[in-house]
Amino acid sequence: MPTPHQPSLIVRQKSPQNIEFPFASLSDWLIPTELFFVRNHFPSPDLDARDWRLRVGGAVERPIELDLDSIKAMRSTTFTAVVECAGNGRVYYVPPKEGLQWQNGAVGNAAWTGVLLREILEMAGVKRTAREVLLAGADSGVVDTNKKTASPGPIAFARSLPLEKAIADSTILAYSMNEEPLTRDHGYPLRAVVGGWFGMAWVKWITHITVVEQPFLGYWQARDYFRWERSLGEPRLVPLAEMEVKAQIARPVQGAHLIVGQPYRIFGAAWSGEAVIRQVQVCTGDGRGWREGRLLETERPFAWRLWEYMWTPEEVGRYILRCRAIDGAGCVQPDLQRSDCESYAANWIVPVEVSVVAEPQTYEEEFVI
Known part of the structure; x- marks a missing residue:
């Protein structure tokens, strides 16, 4: 328990x-x-x-x-x-x-x-x-x-x-x-x-x-x-056999409220099949495109890599956060779902929408699972 x-x-x-x-x-x-x-x-x-x-x-x-x-x-x-x-x-x-x-x-x-x-x-x-x-x-x-x-x-x-x-x-x-x-x-x-x-x-x-x-x-x-x-x-x-290249955002969660001008850690994990993870890139929807995330821990075959990206939102508004992984075989996580995998291998990019506000919220933010 x-x-x-x-x-x-x-x-x-x-x-x-x-x-x-x-x-x-x-x-x-x-x-x-x-x-x-x-x-x-x-x-x-x-x-x-x-x-x-x-x-x-x-x-x-x-x-x-x-x-x-x-x-x-x-x-x-x-x-x-x-x-x-x-x-x-x-x-x-x-x-x-x-x-x-x-x-x-x-x-x-x-x-x-x-x-x-x-x-x-x-x-x-x-x-x-x-x-x-x-x-x-x-x-x-x-x-x-x-x-x-x-x-x-x-x-x-x-x-x-x-x-x-x-x-x-x-x-x-x-x-x-x-x-x-x-x-x-x-x-x-x-x-x-x-x-x-x-x-x-x-x-x-x-x-x-x-x-x-x-x-x-x-x-x-x-x-x-x-x-x-x-x-x-x-x-x-x-x-089905090998896993597909994939990165996921753990935090912030969908619907989170962030404070403008304050640094925030975007954090998650990435993995692939027989190949190791070489890069995780992050896009924060602020017009600056894909940027390099930082891979954590030592690279080990067949284990996942935790990663992070520090982001300081500069303007109030809604932002779409995305991440994508690239493995050692050169495979890049796709933008969109594919039609050939039945109901499996859902490895396309899943965006996380957050709100950047001017002042801290008065309520306690909860995880949205």
């Missing part, structure tokens, strides 16, 4: 539980576990580590079964990575899109500890014919039958990774988050951490790993979490 000094999480759905981090309260590079957003498709399974097993099979030389103690006895690795729900920002789509109406808080940065997925695959001996690695969780159920894409009876949440991503240094099976054991809502006892990829790839409560020789076309890969790809001319469906 949050302390009196902590903001409350925003409930987007009670059952299964889906809760959002109040992004306007962002202050630290790492988001505390108790404030981290939760995305569940089905109720969180209540697993007992004493009975839980990880089974690895499929196109391998030696199918294996491991308990949690065996995995913890392996060489551990820790790295910090940002995870964003693919539907983060969906509320900003025009016209509205179906799905949970996330604003900008279905994203977070945490320190994850576990073992490289590659080392577990090496124990099993991946066959040369392997193409993908399928991760399946213990959470299962029936997808809403009112939807056109309803599931054919009960299904588990399962997603595959291309073999090259599965064996990369940025993909681990984590049992710890922010130096504490995973909580139930965050995938206890074991979850995937897939640096640079949207959260649907970060399968929680993993029980089965299956190496497959053909592309996986399960429900969560072929009927949901996809976008349109037009590189071949005619559009084709491709599964």
Whole structure:
């Protein structure tokens, strides 16, 4: 439970539980576990580590079964990575899109500890014919039958990774988050951490790993979490994978009142997929165009960058604040929403409108979440 000094999480759905981090309260590079957003498709399974097993099979030389103690006895690795729900920002789509109406808080940065997925695959001996690695969780159920894409009876949440991503240094099976054991809502006892990829790839409560020789076309890969790809001319469906370059303003919040002539810190976070953030630019709507924001903390692959820009408004009036990120691959955050991402990957610039006034307001300004 949050302390009196902590903001409350925003409930987007009670059952299964889906809760959002109040992004306007962002202050630290790492988001505390108790404030981290939760995305569940089905109720969180209540697993007992004493009975839980990880089974690895499929196109391998030696199918294996491991308990949690065996995995913890392996060489551990820790790295910090940002995870964003693919539907983060969906509320900003025009016209509205179906799905949970996330604003900008279905994203977070945490320190994850576990073992490289590659080392577990090496124990099993991946066959040369392997193409993908399928991760399946213990959470299962029936997808809403009112939807056109309803599931054919009960299904588990399962997603595959291309073999090259599965064996990369940025993909681990984590049992710890922010130096504490995973909580139930965050995938206890074991979850995937897939640096640079949207959260649907970060399968929680993993029980089965299956190496497959053909592309996986399960429900969560072929009927949901996809976008349109037009590189071949005619559009084709491709599964979602890497996160898109994005920066968000945490403060000031929408509708804030600032005082003319007083410096104000515009503050937020930025992230991308496989590439690091190189720049965050800020436009304050005062006719001076885009200006360079200051990146905070040390650059680390797959983690987000906090940023700031100090602005002193010189005239009373309404201003539209905007920010945009540019990553190391040269990708620039777009101005406008795209038509090829279904209801996902909402990474276009979301403006924040503020009022600059001559005198302090007599009331206490509140966060507008």
